[in-house]
Amino acid sequence: MITIDKNRCPQNHRCPSIKVCPVGAISQEGFGLPVVNQEICVECGKCIKFCPMRAIQKS
Numbered sequence: 687m688i689t690i691d692k693n694r695c696p697q698n699h700r701c702p703s704i705k706v707c708p709v710g711a712i713s714q715e716g717f718g719l720p721v722v723n724q725e726i727c728v729e730c731g732k733c734i735k736f737c738p739m740r741a742i743q744k745s
């Protein structure tokens with residue numbers, strides 16, 4: 687399961703990982719904490735590598 691750590695994500699910008707997700711599983715309201723739709727996510731890990739804050743993790 688892919689999760690986003692609210693303590694690592696500064697929540698002050700558009701999440702750059704949204705555009706690398708091949709299935710569009712990441713959504714974000716404003717600059718809020720992004721949310722991963724677990725029903726769509728294929729756990730490819732692209733967003734994990736792309737996040738500069740290393741806020742996205744696989745558990």
Ligand code: SF4
Pocket residue numbers: 688706707708709710711712722726727728729730731732733734
């Ligand atoms: S692991 Fe892959 S499919 Fe899942 S949210 Fe990240 S980029 Fe999208």
